[in-house]
Amino acid sequence: MSDVQIFADLAFYLVAALILVSALGVLFARRVLHAALALLPCLLGIAGLYAVLAAHFMFAVQILIYAGAITVLILFAVMMLQRILGGGILAGSHNPLVGLLAAGTMFLALVAALLMTDFAGQDPGSLGVGNAAQLGQALLTREVLAFEALSVVILAAIIGAIVIARTRAEGE
Amino acid sequence: MRKRYGDNLWDLLRILAAGAWSILVGLYITGINLIRPGVCERYPRRDHRPDYQPRPGYRGDFALLSDPERPGGLRCIACLQCQNICPDQCIHITPEGKGKDRHPVQFRIDTGLCQFCWLCVEVCPVAAITMTPDYETATDQPQKLIRDLDTLRERGRNIPEPQRVEPVGCVADGGA
Amino acid sequence: MLSFIANWLRDLLTAWFQAWHVPLVFVDILAWIVGGVAILILVMVVALVFIYLERKISGYIQSRLGPERVGPWGIFQTAMDALKLLQKEDIVPAGADKILHTLGPIAFFVVGLLGYLVIPWEEGGTIARMVDAHVGVLYVLAFGSLSVIGILMGGWGSNNKWSLLGALRGAAQMISYEVPMLLAVVCVVLLAGSLSLSTIVDQQKTLGLLSWNLWRPWLWLPVILYLIAATAEVNRTPFDLPEAESELVAGYHTEYSGMKFAFFFLAEYGNFFLVGLIFSVLFLGGWSSPFGYPDPLRIPGVIWLLGKATVTVFFLMWVRWTLPRLRVDQLMSLCWKVLLPVGFLSLLIAGTAALYV
Numbered sequence: 001m002s003d004v005q006i007f008a009d010l011a012f013y014l015v016a017a018l019i020l021v022s023a024l025g026v027l028f029a030r031r032v033l034h035a036a037l038a039l040l041p042c043l044l045g046i047a048g049l050y051a052v053l054a055a056h057f058m059f060a061v062q063i064l065i066y067a068g069a070i071t072v073l074i075l076f077a078v079m080m081l082q083r084i085l086g087g088g089i090l091a092g093s094h095n096p097l098v099g100l101l102a103a104g105t106m107f108l109a110l111v112a113a114l115l116m117t118d119f120a121g122q123d124p125g126s127l128g129v130g131n132a133a134q135l136g137q138a139l140l141t142r143e144v145l146a147f148e149a150l151s152v153v154i155l156a157a158i159i160g161a162i163v164i165a166r167t168r169a170e171g172e
Numbered sequence: 173m174r175k176r177y178g179d180n181l182w183d184l185l186r187i188l189a190a191g192a193w194s195i196l197v198g199l200y201i202t203g204i205n206l207i208r209p210g211v212c213e214r215y216p217r218r219d220h221r222p223d224y225q226p227r228p229g230y231r232g233d234f235a236l237l238s239d240p241e242r243p244g245g246l247r248c249i250a251c252l253q254c255q256n257i258c259p260d261q262c263i264h265i266t267p268e269g270k271g272k273d274r275h276p277v278q279f280r281i282d283t284g285l286c287q288f289c290w291l292c293v294e295v296c297p298v299a300a301i302t303m304t305p306d307y308e309t310a311t312d313q314p315q316k317l318i319r320d321l322d323t324l325r326e327r328g329r330n331i332p333e334p335q336r337v338e339p340v341g342c343v344a345d346g347g348a
Numbered sequence: 349m350l351s352f353i354a355n356w357l358r359d360l361l362t363a364w365f366q367a368w369h370v371p372l373v374f375v376d377i378l379a380w381i382v383g384g385v386a387i388l389i390l391v392m393v394v395a396l397v398f399i400y401l402e403r404k405i406s407g408y409i410q411s412r413l414g415p416e417r418v419g420p421w422g423i424f425q426t427a428m429d430a431l432k433l434l435q436k437e438d439i440v441p442a443g444a445d446k447i448l449h450t451l452g453p454i455a456f457f458v459v460g461l462l463g464y465l466v467i468p469w470e471e472g473g474t475i476a477r478m479v480d481a482h483v484g485v486l487y488v489l490a491f492g493s494l495s496v497i498g499i500l501m502g503g504w505g506s507n508n509k510w511s512l513l514g515a516l517r518g519a520a521q522m523i524s525y526e527v528p529m530l531l532a533v534v535c536v537v538l539l540a541g542s543l544s545l546s547t548i549v550d551q552q553k554t555l556g557l558l559s560w561n562l563w564r565p566w567l568w569l570p571v572i573l574y575l576i577a578a579t580a581e582v583n584r585t586p587f588d589l590p591e592a593e594s595e596l597v598a599g600y601h602t603e604y605s606g607m608k609f610a611f612f613f614l615a616e617y618g619n620f621f622l623v624g625l626i627f628s629v630l631f632l633g634g635w636s637s638p639f640g641y642p643d644p645l646r647i648p649g650v651i652w653l654l655g656k657a658t659v660t661v662f663f664l665m666w667v668r669w670t671l672p673r674l675r676v677d678q679l680m681s682l683c684w685k686v687l688l689p690v691g692f693l694s695l696l697i698a699g700t701a702a703l704y705v
Binding site for chain 3: 210
Binding site for chain 1: 373376377445447448451478479482483486487489490491492493494496497500501504512516519523543
C-alpha cells in the first residue's frame with residue numbers, strides 16, 4: 001500500500017472513531033444538553049468522512065448546515081425546554097420494550113439494505129454531482145421541480161413559524 | 173412601519189440618505205478628533221503647560237512665615253488658636269516663653285489628618301501660618317506626611333507675603 | 349517570500365525523512381502542523397497588537413491618551429494584561445455546568461482559528477489548498493456559523509440569567525446576520541465564477557489598484573452589506589449587545605475569569621481580524637500589490653494582505669467609536685427587514701453584471 005493510502009486509512013479510522021465515540025456519548029449522556037452537544041463532534045466527523053472521500057462541497061455544506069444551524073436549533077430547543085421545565089432534563093428510557101422493537105426493526109432494515117447493495121461496483125463519476133458547479137447545474141436543470149417545491153415548503157415553514165410565534169395582542 | 177420607513181419609495185430613499193449622511197458626519201467628527209493634538213498632559217511630564225501654577229489661594233502644603241526680629245524667627249506667637257480650631261486636631265504646638273517672647277519650639281501638623289479647610293490660616297491673629305500652592309506632596313509612607321517646625325520654617329522662608337484671599341462667595345450671590 | 353520559506357522547509361524535511369526512511373507522507377502532515385502552529389501564533393500576535401491599537405485609537409478619538417506607561421507609548425500593555433489574566437484564579441460559578449463552562453471558550457477559540465486556513469496569504473500560499481480550491485468561501489462561512497455554539501455553551505454554562513440572555517441574543521444575532529453576509533459574498537463569487545478565495549484574488553491582481561473589486565459599481569452594495577453584516581457577525585459595536593458593558597454586565601462572558609476570559613477576548617479579536625482579511629481578499633485584492641502584478645516594489649504579498657486587513661480593521665474600529673449601540677429589536681429588524689432585501693437586490697445587480705459586463 002502506498003503512503004497516501006496508509007494516510008487515508010488512518011484518517012478514516014480516526015474520523016470513524018470520533019463519530020462512534022460521540023454517537024455513544026449522545027446515547028448514554030446523563031443530561032440531554034450534553035447529549036445534544038455530543039452530536040456536534042459526530043456531525044463534524046461525518047463532515048470529515050466527506051472530506052476523506054474528496055466530496056469537498058458536501059464537507060463544507062455539512063458543517064454549515066448540520067453543525068452550524070441544526071445543532072444550534074437543537075441546543076435552543078433543549079435550553080428553552082430546560083428553562084420552561086425549570087431543571088436539567090435527564091435522559092432515560094420511558095418505554096424500553098417499544099424502543100427496543102423500533103430500534104431492532106430499523107437495525108434489521110438497514111443491515112438488509114447494506115448487504116443487498118453493491119458498493120464496490122458503482123462508478124462514482126456517473127452520479128454527476130461531484131462539485132458545486134455540477135450540483136448547481138443539476139439543481140437548475142434536471143431537478144428544478146424539486147428545487148422550486150423545496151423553496152415553497154421552506155416559505156410555508158417560515159410563515160408558519162411566524163404565525164405560531166406571534167403573540168395574540170398585536171395590532172398591526 | 174410607516175413612521176420608520178416613510179410613505180413611499182422616495183421617502184424611504186430620503187430617510188436612508190439622511191441616515192447615511194449622519195453616519196458620515198459622525199465619522200468625520202471622530203476622525204478629526206483622532207488627528208487633533210490633544211491637551212492631555214502626560215504627567216509628570218509637562219509638555220503642554222510647563223509653567224503651570226495653581227491659582228492664588230490654592231490650599232497646598234503648609235508654611236510658617238518668618239520674622240527675623242522675633243525669638244524663634246517666626247511670626248508665630250504660639251497662641252494655640254490654630255490648634256484649638258482645627259476640626260481634625262492635627263496641629264500640635266509646644267510653646268515657650270512668655271509675653272512678647274512667646275514662640276513655638278515644636279509645631280507639628282499631620283497633613284494626613286488635615287482636611288485643608290483653611291480655618292487655621294483664617295484664625296491666626298498675626299498671619300503666621302499659611303498654605304502654599306505646593307500640591308505635589310504625595311508620598312508612600314504615612315510618617316512623611318507629618319510636618320515639623322523646621323520644614324515649616326524652611327518653606328516659609330521663600331514666601332514674601334502670606335497668601336490671604338478674601339472669600340469670593342457663591343455664584344448665586346454674584347461671586348465668581 | 350512565504351512560498352520560499354515553505355519550499356525550503358519542505359525540501360529540508362523531505363531530505364531528512366528520506367535519510368531516516370520515514371514515509372514521505374509525514375512531511376505533508378508535519379507541514380500542516382507547522383501551518384497550524386503558525387496560524388496560532390499569528391492570531392495571538394494579531395490579537396495582542398489590535399487590542400493595543402484599539403485602546404490607543406479609542407483614546408485619541410475620545411481626546412485622551414490610551415495606555416502610556418507600560419513600555420514606550422504603552423506597547424507592552426496588552427502583553428502584561430495577558431500575563432495578569434494568566435495568573436488569575438479560575439472561578440467557576442456554583443451550580444454551573446463545569447464541562448460547558450470549560451469547553452465554551454475553547455470551542456469558540458478553536459473555531460475562530462480554523463477560518464484562517466483557507467486564506468491565500470500569497471500566490472499559491474493557502475494552507476488548506478485543496479479545500480480552498482473547491483469550497484473556500486463556503487468553508488469560511490461554515491466556521492462562522494460554528495462559533496455560535498461556543499457562545500451558547502459559554503452562556504449556558506454560567507448558570508446566570510444575564511449570561512444566558514446575552515448568549516441567546518448573541519446566537520440569534522450571529523445566525524441572522526450570516527444570511528446577508530452570505531448574500532454579499534455570493535455576489536462576489538458570481539462575478540469571480542469560483543468559490544475559491546485564491547481565484548478571487550487572482551482576478552484582482554492584474555492591474556494593481558485599478559482591478560480591485562472595490563471599484564466595480566455593481567459591487568458597491570455588497571461592499572456595504574458585507575461590512576455591516578460582518579461587524580454584526582463578530583459582535584462589534586454598533587452590534588455588540590450580547591457583550592454590552594452597560595446593558596448585560598458583560599453578556600455571555602460575565603462569569604469568566606482569568607484565562608477563559610482571555611480566550612474569549614482573543615478569539616473575538618481573531619474573528620475580527622478574519623473579517624478584515626476576508627474583506628481584503630474579496631474586495632481589496634488580497635495579496636496583490638496596488639502597483640501591478642509582479643510587484644515592482646518586491647514586497648511580499650503577505651505584507652500587502654496584512655496591511656489591507658489592518659486598514660479595514662482600523663476603519664471598523666473608527667466606526668465602533670462613532671456609532672451608538674443598536675437595541676436588540678432594532679438589530680434584528682435591520683437584518684431581516686433591511687439587509688436581506690438589499691442582499692437580494694445586490695444579488696440581482698451582480699448577476700446581471702456577471703452576465704452582461
